[in-house]
Amino acid sequence: MSLAADRSLGIALMGLAAFTAVNALSLEVPFSYDPVGPKAFPLGLSILLGLLSVVLVIRPGENGHWPDKRLALRLVGVLALLLVYALLFPRLGFAISSMLVIAALARLFEASWPKAIATGVLMAFGGQWLFTHGLGITLPGLPW
Known part of the structure; x- marks a missing residue:
């Protein structure tokens, strides 16, 4: 893969992270079955995905290959x-x-x-x- 492909993938993954975060924030349950709730895990994953995709955009791979x-x-x-x-x-x-x-x-x-x-x-x-x-x-x- 080229540098442009790495950056394009990073931007696409940022979009996926944003989509996941918005959907995680909209999760509502009528009762609380744990102190954190159902939002924590998908929201944490979307934050991690967002951070890693920023790294991919800023520092793409040097010798990427298929x-x-x-x-x-x-x-x-x-x-x-x-x-x-x-x-x-x-x-x-x-x-x-x-x-x-x-x-x-x-x-x-x-x-x-x-x-x-x-x-x-x-x-x-x-x-x-x-x-x-x-x-x-x-x-x-x-x-x-």
Whole structure:
């Protein structure tokens, strides 16, 4: 990518950050279930995205280049797995959908089957425990 492409991407990401921030500020719930509310996480992410996009505009990459075909296919695979995760999450719950997608991501980046499965199980159930016990956030379980 050229310097102009980096800067164009930075400007586009600034727009995305602004869009996300406006939508985060419009989130309203009729009851308060935690002290921070539902606005904090998306608003924090939009601020972080905005700051990083400003850095991309001010200091674009010096030797940017497009990834080779193999890496580009892996990146498309990651995007596809994230879309699959979004579809599985409401049907299978956090733990199982996370376990499946994390194991698939590990295999995508050439982990062996035992390592991929162990990583999926540990990260999914560790994340479930962290959210429910550490942060007190209820995650969707299995539909049955």
